[in-house]
Amino acid sequence: MPKDHGIGASMKRREDVRFLTGRGQYTDDVSLHGQTHAVMVRSTVAHGRIRSIDTSAAAAMPGVLAVFTGEDFKDMGGNPAGWLINSRDGTPMREPKRPVLAHGKVRHVGDAYAAVVAETYAQARDAAEQLAADTEIEELPAIVDMAAAVADSSNRVHDEIPDNLCFDWGWIEDNRAKVDEVFKSAPHVTTLELVNNRLIPNAMEPRASIGEYFPGTGDYRLTTTSQNPHLHRLLIAAFVMGIPENKLTVVAPDVGGGFGSKIYHYGEEAVVLAAAKKLGRPVRWTAERSESFISDAHGRDHVTKIELACEKDGTFLAFRTATLANVGAYLSNFSTATPTFLHGTLMAGPYKVPNIYVNVKTVFTNTVPVDAYRGAGRPEATFSLERIIDKMCRELNLDPFEVRRKNFITPDMFPYTTPVGLAYDTGNYGATLDKAMEIGDVAGFEKRRAESAKKGRLRGMGLSTWIEACGIAPSHLVGVLGSRVGLYDAATVRVNATGNISVMTGAHSHGQSHETVFAQIVAEKLGVPESAVEIVHGDTSKIPFGMGSYGSRSLAVCGVAVTKAIDKIVAKGKKIAAHMLEAAEEDISFADGKFSVAGTDKAKTFGEIAFSAYVPHNYPLETLEPGLEETAFYDPANFTFPAGAYICEVEVDPETGKVDICSFACADDFGNIMNPMVVDGQVHGGVGQGIGQALLENTSYDENGQLLTGSYMDYAMPRASDVPFYTVDYSCQTPCTHNPLGVKGCGEAGAIGSPPAVVNAVIDALHRGGLTHVKHIDMPVSPSRVWSAING
């Protein structure tokens, strides 16, 4: 009998009741007395100098309350980058100021340079159009192509940065000479140039913000679509607006997806706060979908040359990569960490490759800023590795399954320190590969291929064995690596007098099911029903502190903080129980919701202890404070390292180039599983996004920096009919060794592991169909690209 509640049970999501019945409360659902409406005025050119803005006509229009331009915010701080990266020569990265509203220059289509606030949305929109008409922008040549950007110093995104280069990073620089040596003498070298395509996050809920200011106290309140309200508070208060942190409350109510794009602070948030103060009325702003396309941070966008040196039998000797990573027009908050410490450090994969050198040049262009997007850096690393390994196998006529297996770090080798600086604690890559081959029915492939061939379809199978680093930590390490924040988390467990429990967590759920899963953990640990547990998140005035949810860190960091707080609750409960039961504290044990005295039938229920803590009539008041509430901060000892093996099968229609995914098997090691149904959902969603990247999603700018894929008419999102029924398994568990839940994180895995499996499958299909001239197709592997590759 599977468990029906507590850790490991596939409990239905409690949050779905409100989401599915239209009772969710998203930012745009919040309606405030006296509210006003803001509309941003955005650049329609990619690069230009603002010559003049005449606000007078717009300001005089009906209902208009205020007009703001970059000039109004020029004395505020810039929106900072969260990680300082040094170039190979030791110089720090170039950090141009990112203003609240563009000032002097506009640097991408969608760059907001003014804002209008009016009584109604329509009035604000009318005035915004007027303002745009009254603005003179001298268009400058757009800088779009990365290679051209670094080669041409006459045209600059930021006037003070001559070569448009943010930094030139080597990882690890000391490995470089040795790696070059190995390449010179290697028996075989495979080379591949590839593009990791830029993606637009497309969260279902667009970004939205409501600013309030309370003149009586000088307090600000921001209701916004955030994955991490405390980080927003820090960035806005300390860096941008220069107000005390305790004068700003940030609330992120229900949030409809983020995928990274809602980690970051954006200028609109400061605009609505400053406008609220000026007007003394709430100011709201909600992005239109077309604004989301041109103002939410995009993801990926790497151009990489990767080389693999190996023995003729496929034993890896070295990897060497050179990447151009697009950061867009400004540095978004995590944009410098993503192509570096979330990418270069993963370049060993699950393999025991002795020598690795990674070079990343990060480039400014006149495009929307690029930042972490589901997987963030790790999909880029995985794609490069898994694609070149496949290419090498073809060149040497080796079995891709066996080559990977031969190079795996084996279970006896843990802990294992890679040449790119990570220390993997545990894993069993051979086991997940075996499992994937079993659930993907590799043995039956040939038969299926023959069936496809009868229909005129080319069938192929692609493999990807991936690893990721989640729960970015510990703080002292990330500090050494350039992080400007700590990456611990916090939780408060408040047991109320009547025994029910409020848990304040720094994690933020915008689709991840924390309200369900965290309650299961608390219920299990305290022996209470889930219904007695409330998970509170997304409000800086209610939760102690938190770095939010991204990087698959919620459970592995925030969830562990919850369990640490629970441990303190239990420890205090034991003291209370010892007093009430007149026993020694050491003799009290806690299980199944009961504190009992060893060797006797004397016991107090958890509820009785909670009641006593708040009604301390019989209570050790001399030595113990009343109340039952504990807070814990948890800073992990290491990253966690989920890993797995994905096998994708496709059919290619050679006449049209269309790729259909026939099956997708995932064997993942996420450590211990708290709620299998939720893990299924995370894997399904992640793989769906990975399939989207591999086959469909293309962010295309023309040479003038105009976004050609600025709506769903041209930006292809994956739909239900584009993805198969997944086969998902996570039975090959090697629990994380350094957190008490033994969990590793599962939120990004699907998006990390799947793109190379899809592309490998397409190339496999073409080769098996005799089209061996096709060595690589860049993502998205669209019908026209496949057809052109076949016929090219």
Place this chain on the structure above:
Amino acid sequence: MHNFEFVKPSTIAEAVKALAREDAQALSGGQTLMPTMKQRLAAPAVLVSLTGIPEMRGVCRNGDALEIGAATTHAEVAREAAAAYPALAGLAGGIGDPAVRNLGTIGGSLANNDPAACYPAAVLGSGATVVTSKREIAADDFFQGLFSTALEEGEIIISVRFPIPERAGYAKFEQPASRFALTGAFVAKYASGVRVAITGAGQDGVFRWSDGERALSASYAADALSGLSVSPDGLMADLHGTPAYRANLVKVMTQRAVRAS
């Protein structure tokens, strides 16, 4: 969206009169016009709804022809034309998603003449007649380039009359994002010969593929097209396909339409 006045006449005469007002525009299913208005790319002062006029709705068989009211939704055509003209019903059932099919109409689609829309292929491929508030227009004269038709100012489509073919098929290769036709081929076989209309591929919108028509009129089989090659000249280039790719699809999709017929 800007403010507008909304009128919903119940006769064609009233509709024509209302459309004579300044900045008036016809509104049918709104699946094209409303998004354009939301983006403020269109701002009519008066919207004249055509969906409340009984003569403009419904599917009706008259001998060898199927007459479809201009305000008939795609979903209605998918259902009600299924027996008489399955290829047409199948085309209508493959447009957009259920929400689009339950609102969007054949008249709106034809008046809009999107180069990637499906209906223009059926109308041109069937040699249908477009009946308007003023006259009857042969399909060959109706489509006049991208988003451009023979309709004059204030002229509305009342219905479309399709001669029912012996056999017909539609094969649509979907553009990955919009799921409109990247290239779609409509083939219809009549006693007088075979017509082939291609949508999604031409720089000037829907067109007839005359080499294909000749080959299929001589021998109605997919293989009859094998030896043909389609010139990429005049075909569209965009993110989703080059002219050469579309040229390939013209042939492949026509073959598939023949097989499906």
